[in-house]
Amino acid sequence: MKKTNKLLFALLISTSALAQTDSATIKKIFNDALTNGKSYSNLEYLCKKIGGRLAGSPQAQQAVEWTFKAMKEAGADTVYLQECMVPHWIRGEKEQAKVFTSNAKSFKTLPICALGGSIATPAEGLTANVIEAKGIEDLKRLGKENIQGKIVFFNEPMEPTFIATFHAYGKAVMQRWAGAKEAAKYGAVGVVVRSMTLAHDDNPHTGVMSYNDSITKIPACAISTNGADWLSNYIKTDKEAKFFFKMNCQTLPDEKSYNVIGEIYGSSKKDEIITVGGHLDAWDNGEGAHDDGAGIVQSIEIIRIYKALGLKPKCTIRAVAFMNEENGGRGGKKYVELAKLKNEKHIAAIESDAGGFTPRGFSSTMGAKQKAKLKSWKTLLEPYGLHDFEREGGGADIEPLNEELGTPILELMPDSQRYFDYHHTAIDTFEAVNRRELELGGASMAALIWLISENGL
Amino acid sequence: MKKTNKLLFALLISTSALAQTDSATIKKIFNDALTNGKSYSNLEYLCKKIGGRLAGSPQAQQAVEWTFKAMKEAGADTVYLQECMVPHWIRGEKEQAKVFTSNAKSFKTLPICALGGSIATPAEGLTANVIEAKGIEDLKRLGKENIQGKIVFFNEPMEPTFIATFHAYGKAVMQRWAGAKEAAKYGAVGVVVRSMTLAHDDNPHTGVMSYNDSITKIPACAISTNGADWLSNYIKTDKEAKFFFKMNCQTLPDEKSYNVIGEIYGSSKKDEIITVGGHLDAWDNGEGAHDDGAGIVQSIEIIRIYKALGLKPKCTIRAVAFMNEENGGRGGKKYVELAKLKNEKHIAAIESDAGGFTPRGFSSTMGAKQKAKLKSWKTLLEPYGLHDFEREGGGADIEPLNEELGTPILELMPDSQRYFDYHHTAIDTFEAVNRRELELGGASMAALIWLISENGL
Numbered sequence: 001m002k003k004t005n006k007l008l009f010a011l012l013i014s015t016s017a018l019a020q021t022d023s024a025t026i027k028k029i030f031n032d033a034l035t036n037g038k039s040y041s042n043l044e045y046l047c048k049k050i051g052g053r054l055a056g057s058p059q060a061q062q063a064v065e066w067t068f069k070a071m072k073e074a075g076a077d078t079v080y081l082q083e084c085m086v087p088h089w090i091r092g093e094k095e096q097a098k099v100f101t102s103n104a105k106s107f108k109t110l111p112i113c114a115l116g117g118s119i120a121t122p123a124e125g126l127t128a129n130v131i132e133a134k135g136i137e138d139l140k141r142l143g144k145e146n147i148q149g150k151i152v153f154f155n156e157p158m159e160p161t162f163i164a165t166f167h168a169y170g171k172a173v174m175q176r177w178a179g180a181k182e183a184a185k186y187g188a189v190g191v192v193v194r195s196m197t198l199a200h201d202d203n204p205h206t207g208v209m210s211y212n213d214s215i216t217k218i219p220a221c222a223i224s225t226n227g228a229d230w231l232s233n234y235i236k237t238d239k240e241a242k243f244f245f246k247m248n249c250q251t252l253p254d255e256k257s258y259n260v261i262g263e264i265y266g267s268s269k270k271d272e273i274i275t276v277g278g279h280l281d282a283w284d285n286g287e288g289a290h291d292d293g294a295g296i297v298q299s300i301e302i303i304r305i306y307k308a309l310g311l312k313p314k315c316t317i318r319a320v321a322f323m324n325e326e327n328g329g330r331g332g333k334k335y336v337e338l339a340k341l342k343n344e345k346h347i348a349a350i351e352s353d354a355g356g357f358t359p360r361g362f363s364s365t366m367g368a369k370q371k372a373k374l375k376s377w378k379t380l381l382e383p384y385g386l387h388d389f390e391r392e393g394g395g396a397d398i399e400p401l402n403e404e405l406g407t408p409i410l411e412l413m414p415d416s417q418r419y420f421d422y423h424h425t426a427i428d429t430f431e432a433v434n435r436r437e438l439e440l441g442g443a444s445m446a447a448l449i450w451l452i453s454e455n456g457l
Numbered sequence: 458m459k460k461t462n463k464l465l466f467a468l469l470i471s472t473s474a475l476a477q478t479d480s481a482t483i484k485k486i487f488n489d490a491l492t493n494g495k496s497y498s499n500l501e502y503l504c505k506k507i508g509g510r511l512a513g514s515p516q517a518q519q520a521v522e523w524t525f526k527a528m529k530e531a532g533a534d535t536v537y538l539q540e541c542m543v544p545h546w547i548r549g550e551k552e553q554a555k556v557f558t559s560n561a562k563s564f565k566t567l568p569i570c571a572l573g574g575s576i577a578t579p580a581e582g583l584t585a586n587v588i589e590a591k592g593i594e595d596l597k598r599l600g601k602e603n604i605q606g607k608i609v610f611f612n613e614p615m616e617p618t619f620i621a622t623f624h625a626y627g628k629a630v631m632q633r634w635a636g637a638k639e640a641a642k643y644g645a646v647g648v649v650v651r652s653m654t655l656a657h658d659d660n661p662h663t664g665v666m667s668y669n670d671s672i673t674k675i676p677a678c679a680i681s682t683n684g685a686d687w688l689s690n691y692i693k694t695d696k697e698a699k700f701f702f703k704m705n706c707q708t709l710p711d712e713k714s715y716n717v718i719g720e721i722y723g724s725s726k727k728d729e730i731i732t733v734g735g736h737l738d739a740w741d742n743g744e745g746a747h748d749d750g751a752g753i754v755q756s757i758e759i760i761r762i763y764k765a766l767g768l769k770p771k772c773t774i775r776a777v778a779f780m781n782e783e784n785g786g787r788g789g790k791k792y793v794e795l796a797k798l799k800n801e802k803h804i805a806a807i808e809s810d811a812g813g814f815t816p817r818g819f820s821s822t823m824g825a826k827q828k829a830k831l832k833s834w835k836t837l838l839e840p841y842g843l844h845d846f847e848r849e850g851g852g853a854d855i856e857p858l859n860e861e862l863g864t865p866i867l868e869l870m871p872d873s874q875r876y877f878d879y880h881h882t883a884i885d886t887f888e889a890v891n892r893r894e895l896e897l898g899g900a901s902m903a904a905l906i907w908l909i910s911e912n913g914l
Contacts, residue, residue: 031618161488163897198893293596345718358815358872360842384620385817385872387844414817415842417893436655436874440620 001358009014012128021352022454023380025311026447027152030384032305033443039297040435042070047287049429054116055281055324056088056255063280064258067321070300071262074364075307076319082259084334085173086324087116091284092248095221096125097192099231102240110227111202114247115176115193115220115283116327125189125246126151126219130235136174136182148187151243153235155194155228158420165416166354169196173207180220181212191220192243194228196420202226203425206283208327221245241308259321259331262303266316266453274449275318275349275407279325279397286428290419293358294433296321298412298442305446313453322397325353332397336404346407348457350445351395353377355422356438361386362448363393366408370457377451386444388413408457410448412441467693479911480766480837483904487841489762490900492668496754497892499527500813501766503753504887505745506842511573512738512781513545513712520737521715524778527757528719532764533776541791543781546574548741549705552598552678553582554649556688559697567684568659570742571704572633572650572666572677573784582703583647583676587692593631593639605644608700610692611636612651612685615877620871623811626653630664637677638669648677649700651685653877659683660882665784678702694888716788719760723773723910730773731906732792732806732864733759736782736854743885747876751776751813751890754901755869762903769909772804779854782810789854793861803864805909807902808852814871814896818843819905820850823865831867834908843901845870865914867905869898 033039050066053059064081097112128151133139135156139147154175158168163303171187172194179191195205204222211217223231235241262281265271278295282288293408297412299319306317323331339346364374375389394409401407414437422428490496510516521538528536530863554569585608590596592613596604611632615625629651636648652662661679668674680688692698717737723729735752739745756776763770780788796803807819818838821831832846851859851866858864871894879885 030620034617083674160491160893163487165893200892358874417815417897418891421891434875434878435657436617436622 022424022451025450026380028199028309029305029446029450030443032308033301033439033446034436036308037301037439038304039301039438039442042297042300043289043293043433043438044430046293047289051287052284053282053288054089054284054311055086055257056252056329057284060257060281060323064260065444067296067300071260071303071319072303074262074300076262076303077265079262080259082261082334082338084257084259084323084330084342085254086257086330087328088252088255090250090252091328092120092250095245095247096221097221097243097245099234100242100244101150110161110231111204111224112192112221112245113204113206114249115222116206116283117196117209117251118220118247118249119217120248120250121190121219121246123248127242127244127245128189129240130231132235136178139182139186142157144186147183150188151190151192152179152183152188153192153231156234157194158196158198160198165198165420168198169420172196176207176222177210180209180218181215184216184218188218190218190245192223193220195222195425196223197225199421200225203427205424206285207424219247221247234326259323259335260321262300262319264303264306264317266314267312268314269419270316272315272345272347273318273364274315274347274452275320275398275401276445276449277322277397278352279331280321281324281326283326283424286426287430289428289430289433290355290422291424291428292325292414294438294441295352298352298438298445301341301442302446302449311450313450315448315453317453325397329396332400336400339401346401346405348408348410348452349398349401350410350412350448351398351413352397352441352445354411354416355414356418356433357418359386359412359441359444361388361413362410363391363413364408364410365392365394365402370408373457380451381447384440412445414441419439459566475759475816479908482907483837485766486762486903486907489765490758490896490903491893493765494758494896495761496758496801496895496899499754499757500746500750500890500895501887504746508743508744510737510739511546511741512543512784513709514741517714519781522621523715524717524737524753524757528717528776529759531719531750531757531761533719533760534722536717536719539718539791539795541714541716541780541787542711543714543787544785545709545712546710546784547707549577549707552702552704554678554680554700554702556691557699557701559695568661568681568687569649569678569684569702570661570663571706572679573663573740574666574708575677575704575706576674577705577707578647578676578703580705582701584699585646586697586702587688589689589692593635596622596639596643600778601643604640607642607645608647608649609636609645609689610649610688613650615653615655617655622655622877625655625873626877629653633664633679634667637666637675638672641673641675645675647702648673648833649680650677652679652682654880656684657682660884662881663742664881676704678704692757697819716780716792717778719757719764721760721763721770721774723771725771727773729802729804729887730775731804731904731909732775732855733779734777734779734854735776735900736788738781738783740783740881743883744887744888746887747812748881748885749782749810751898752809753894755809755895755902758761759903759906768907770907772910774906774910776893782854786853789857793857796858796862803862803868805914806855806858806907807867807869808855808868809898809902811854811868811873811897812871812876813890814875815872815894816843816869816898816901818845818870819867820848820870821865821867822849822851822859827865830914837908838904841897843899869902871898
């Protein structure tokens, strides 16, 4: 045997031995998650005892306190808070919407909800004719002559033929985000936006929208997809129908809030950090189960699993419950600001913010060499249903880490078919989450973190 | 350029052109399923207007008639029935179970249901002490001295650490199938079987069980997992507690029923048949939505898609709604019997009987060459989330085709995490099925059938 061959052989043996150890550890992680898992009961508490928890709300504060305790109970070596100021928007009384026939003799009630950040309507409500637009671009075609003084009804549906529902969301969501400020440029007095979902039902989907201080602010609501279909159809024949809606939401002064952080100290590379997290805030109209209670309890679960199994990762594992992803991203920004200040070394960051569904892989934003390393672990992860490591992605809370520190970022990629049925609605509840699907997601992140910690990225 | 190279080049070009055509056709199939799909509304009808439809029941007959009509409406070139005789078991009045404390001063009600095929208890119910067994093998350990005169409580849970839940089912289900006849050998007077599910809840799961004519027949019921956990715990301290249950199920004489078959005639190989199906019968306690309304409406959908798109497959596509998969398999047996009689040429058969969840791939039972061909299509199917073509499998209704005619068989493999939450229960309802997940399953089969029909297997 030649020397180089011997070397190669030795290398192969040791690589394979390593892979075997990793494989055994991953098996232990999944077994523990699926038999002793606490993520499901934690999610029940977060959803049922606290519920919706928009940044700045008393529920958000309760969630901070509960997460602190839950991370301690999971066995974290240290748990601490990171203070940040967050926006404080409140929905107020339940919103109302009606369509009056042009002869004013009858009306139909429609299910709406205010978009997050919207101003209120006048106290008596706002009534005007409606003009339908298929997305933002359509405003140009309609022009000021058709829009002035009216309520713009943005009705571009999410594209059902995209297999990845997040792509369909990405294509349609600009109506929600920028609809009010764009329509106001043409003299619109309010906007109604078709809910961001592929489901046909009566649930309006809230979500953040934005204003521009130099453009008149007009109130904006979401309408359920069934409501949108009805409205679109109705105004085809009754062009003078009046849309009425009433909302008394308000933006209050910023509030103090926190990211909650729990760590397992690295055994040999304590200063090298792997961040894993989700966002703790959730829209006020539901329980924030998939969005993003799932990501929170999965991140806490990683601490529990490592401690229960006595796993001692080389790097420091930092579970982060980010505050205010939904309407400001202040927690994510604060996190990177402090990381820079302390000159921290971040090896990788992983977020779970796409629902507690069966995991299918990880998307990532990182260099080609790192991506190749990630893909080299496919054979270790495929037995657990993780097969897709190709896509670009990364969570909203950890994007600043990538942008400002160049940290490789990843996002857990669960099956996406059901996500937008629940997203930002009253039905995003604990009952919508399946225990095993949730547990598999936490275990998948725990396994990937182990591979990164032990083998580098 | 050498001649062989030229040939190779020409071959590559034509193969790639073919792949492009196939790829475009597959895209059209998925687009149509996701925009014009009728499988979801068909499922609603089957579940809500007909409901549970066990072989021999009036509902099964209604389902036969409805499926005939639905296949016609989907545009089948021909629709016909295949007569077969089926068992006719009825559940009777709602089952009751109570556990009386040994001092007979109090009792607790437990959720049970009769296993399919069980005899009734005596009219006044059956009361006896309970002995717990962890699976069939455990009977030997306990022996006649511990079992005689008692009710055996089979309480081996499904293994939660298996990622594929069907493997966990396969390991535990022998308790349900053979528990009564095995326990009777030791003198047991009845059996209670832990429900076949990984969920922790109050739903008892029915399913077929079997007797042996040479062994005393004893009544058998399923108990919910929460009930099983309670019972197991309770009898640890109160060993003389009495279990009471009452069921008045009956087996009536065999009934006449039917497989329902709809065909699209092959354009150039009419005599070469690709079968695709599910089973039309469903347990009486639920609506049979995932099991197997999904497979039925997906099979009908394939006809609709091909006709809507004007696809003319070379081979004959035969959608089959098999009767009596749940408690006899008579439809599947009749189908192969007639196929043999008519000397039919079956190219492949595909079944969907694992729920209307997001499809992940196809399992199969066929030769290595055929499996290699199947895997060569992976790149065409992966964009639709179909990534797993490795596993062995095939549906219960089409297994006889493989066994007796050597037909290559395949089964649609949806994500399996939620399946046993619903399987054989009252909550296997229309509401438990997600529209897109269901539609993707039908489109996946339509796409695979196209590839087989055009390129052979």
